[in-house]
Amino acid sequence: MSAVMMPGKPVADAVFADLEPRVAALRAGGRNPGLGTILVGNESASAGYIRMKQDRAASLGFGGRHVHLDDDASQADLVAAIRDFNTDDEVDAVLIQHPIPPHLDYEAALTELDPDKDADGAHPMNMGRLALGMAGPLPCTPAGIEALLLHYEIPVAGRDVVVLGRGFTLGRPLSMLLSLKRPGGNAAVTVVHTGVPNWADYTRRADIVIAAAGVPGILRPEHITPGRVVVGGGVRYEGKKLLPDVDEACNEVAGWITPRVGGVGPTTIAMLFRNCVEAAERRARA
């Protein structure tokens, strides 16, 4: 048996199609959405991600600007760039590309960002809003996975969902999102991690397994029940080579699965732009 593939591109295309008239309405009202991006250093995967997002912003005709800080930038340089964006009226949402060089404190920098301009939904205020089920920018990768499951009409409400990984980018916010009482959520969510050595006992009974560990090949066919749903969110880069969490052999066991390349990634980018448009709409209303 071969699983049905759930590529991210059709999901992203649907998100961008939904955004088109909203962007047109904003422009008609005199406001073009603006995305600010900050890259620190020259790490090749991060530089590539930022370029991809800028290209998309340019193709959509968004405004905004990019700040590229040197590898040896100080915390004060990073904070200054963030504060500058906070007061820039042309910029509705700001992305600080992660990871940043290890001598810098990402969490401390993030708290300097205006939470309403948080393109990645990562600011502690927005994590708090998510935990409380309040409106606010959602973390992009979890929101992309929620959209993907909705798009492929995978039932989530009342289902047994296991998230492998409790990281702040993916596993933890995703577990909150999918357990919220909202369309696309309402699931019985279990989060497993290194503190749960028998995590496979949980993934094996799950209706939906979402890999969010960043450990190449960690999820193997024997960890899932045939016919169930598998979403691969975690990846690691070795140079330019992308190594997903989900072993390729899972394709032969799962009922539905994201492709190893072009699965969750395109939906993450679409959510970044959705957050940017929503931020512009909020500012237009204000």
Ligand SMILES: NC(=O)c1ccc[n+]([C@@H]2O[C@H](COP(=O)([O-])OP(=O)(O)OC[C@H]3O[C@@H](n4cnc5c(N)ncnc54)[C@H](OP(=O)(O)O)[C@@H]3O)[C@@H](O)[C@H]2O)c1
């Ligand atoms: N596809 C995309 O667009 C996209 C976007 C963003 C992030 N990502 C990927 O998502 C992944 C997760 O990122 P993150 O920042 O949320 O997480 P993270 O901080 O890297 O944490 C990884 C999590 O996986 C767990 N884990 C690691 N090895 C494990 C093992 N052997 N057994 C059980 N659990 C294990 C860790 O457990 P402990 O907590 O116990 O250490 C931790 O909770 C990364 O690979 C990242 O590259 C993908």
